[in-house]
Amino acid sequence: MGILQIFTLLGALGMFLYGMNLMSSGLQKAAGDRLRGLLSAMTSNPFKGVLTGLGITSVIQSSSATTVMVVSFVNAGLLTLAQAIGVIMGANIGTTVTAWLVSWLGFKADISILAVPLMLLGFIFSNSKKNQRQNIGELIVGFCLLFLGLSFMKESVPDLNETPQVLEFVRSWAGHGFGSVLIFLAFGTVLTLVLQSSSATMAITLIMLSMGFIPFNMACAMVLGENIGTTITANIAASVGNTQAKRAAMSHTIFNVFGVIWALIFFKPFLALVGKIIEALFGLPNPAAEGFAVSGQNTPDATAALYGLSMLHTLFNTINTLILVWCVRFIEKAVIWIIKAPKNNDNEAFRLKYISAGPLATPELAADQAFDEIIHFAQISKNGLSYTKAAIKENDPDRFEELRGKLVKYEEISDRIEYEIASFLNAVSAGDISEETSKRIKSMYKIIGELESLGDSGESISRILSRRNIHKKTFDQDTVKKLEDMATAVENAYDAMIANLNSAHKGQLAEISNAYNAEDRINNLRNYLRDSEIEEIESSRKNYQTSVYYMDVVSEFEKMGDFIINISQTLEKTFVKS
Secondary structure: OOHHHHHHHHHHHHHHHHHHHHHHHHHHHHHHHHHHHHHHHOOOOHHHHHHHHHHHHHHHOOHHHHHHHHHHHHHHOOOOHHHHHHHHHHHHHHOOHHHHHHHHHHHHOOOHHHHHHHHHHHHHHHOOOOHHHHHHHHHHHHHHHHHHHHHHHHHHOOOOOOOHHHHHHHHHHOOOOHHHHHHHHHHHHHHHHHHOOHHHHHHHHHHHHHOOOOOHHHHHHHHHHHHHHHHHHHHHHHOOOOHHHHHHHHHHHHHHHHHHHHHHHOHHHHHHHHHHHHHHHHOOOOOOOOOOOOOOOOOHHHHHHHHHHHHHHHHHHHHHHHHHHHHHHHHHHHHHHHOOOOOOHHHHHOOOOOOOOOOOOOHHHHHHHHHHHHHHHHHHHHHHHHHHHHHHOOOOHHHHHHHHHHHHHHHHHHHHHHHHHHHHHHHHHOOOOOHHHHHHHHHHHHHHHHHHHHHHHHHHHHHHHHHHHHOOOOOOHHHHHHHHHHHHHHHHHHHHHHHHHHHHHOOOOOOOHHHHHHHHHHHHHHHHHHHHHHHHHHOOOOOHHHHHHHHHHHHHHHHHHHHHHHHHHHHHHHHOOO
16 A cells, blocks of 8 residues: 555545544534524423434534534533433434435545535535535535545555455454454444544445454444444533533543443444344344354445444444433433532632533534623623622621732632633634624623623622722622612612523523613713712711711622623624514
8 A cells, every 4th residue: 555545545435534523513614503492392391302313414414513412502501411421322322313414425425426416506505695505515515525535535445455454454454353342342432433424434434344344243342443443532522511412522522432331342233233224124144143254345245244234333322322212310410410510619609610621513502602701701700799799898808909910810710711602703703604603702892891890890889898998998788788779779770681691692691781780880870879879968968978888888889780781782782683
């Protein structure tokens, strides 16, 4: 095998992977909203979750993309961990469709003949002014590149007659009984880790099998290894994520490792079952029979082997799901026991929850994840308000400094979250995004800026109170009560803003009267407190310096109200349809 042939093989593999990503991306863009709606609506129990995961993954041809959506929904509170486990099970079945497509179209029919003419159609659609047609064009181009890459890979693999030493090398590894099964299982695992795609590893395994490079039983062992490899990839991606992301990835690992264990225990009977099914359904030779060997490409033997491997992949995930779908609650408890929540809940809250669990398949999904993070950011900001309220009425110096430290920390966290979300949005914007997604991202930039300003205001109030304490001034109970009323009005504005953020994310925002009412309440209260305080000063009932600190705090609360209403107004401009 020459250098040119090796590079051709690697290039063909790259074309296959790129085509698969492009096809998945186009499908997700074309049906993203409907897929997300299906996920949230059809997961009321594990069985529905399985069907949902199966259907979505069969369509978008990417179990990873389905898992990303699932993790995002879990963290958003739209799906429970138990529901997510059901969807992940279904996604494992759905991803087996790829193997059947490759077996039927990539080997039995020369789809590459149609691929080049179809590329023209894809190009025409891609240059359409309508986003939906552009997405369909991307799907067509991805489909063509996938099968062109598969065709080139087949052509790049050397003929066994020309390289008998390769066959002898493989046979030397395949002649150690059950030890060989474990060797090829490990090979499938490592190859999936390297390629970061179980579908690509499956395609390579099918090619090796159809060319006669490996026997059927060793190809089956590789498929089992691919199922382990794809879970390791998910766990690496989730390693920098939050607790829920890690638990979702771990549930995937438990599912596939359990399946591989029982498949290895019953390896020969399992392969025998697959062989009998291929004989009965397709009238082809039994690929699991003693002495079976692929005699050449496009022969009944090769077809039987390809169908047998695809059938094993499907049966493995289907049987595994039928066994474990009854154990969802147990798996949930197991992953919660394995991956403990941080003892300090504040630290968990201060971490990014949605955009830190690895790369996303499409800008649309990435934008959704960023919006989830913004809602989380808003909740963190609101939580900081509780420390502001506590600091206002705290007279103990040590306790006040502790509260001030928390508010300073919240301000630092706000800065960090704003930076990280903005960096993420910058990366998303650099890609090929639709006009609608671009509009959403622009609004998100504005929102995170306002949320960061809210953190600044909380820290500013703590500085005002600190200066008050340095000058040994205190607020009487009446003043504290007035400030608490102002804080409560801001808190209500927060609630209205967060409700509007959630409604906008779901595509259900119709108007923002709740935000305007909350803003009016803050402004009216500010005016009343200011006027009454001026009267108190003029009548000499209040110390002037104390009143200055008091009015400064009121002003900061009013600024917070402005930042909050700005967010809802941004949502109104972007998400409310005229």
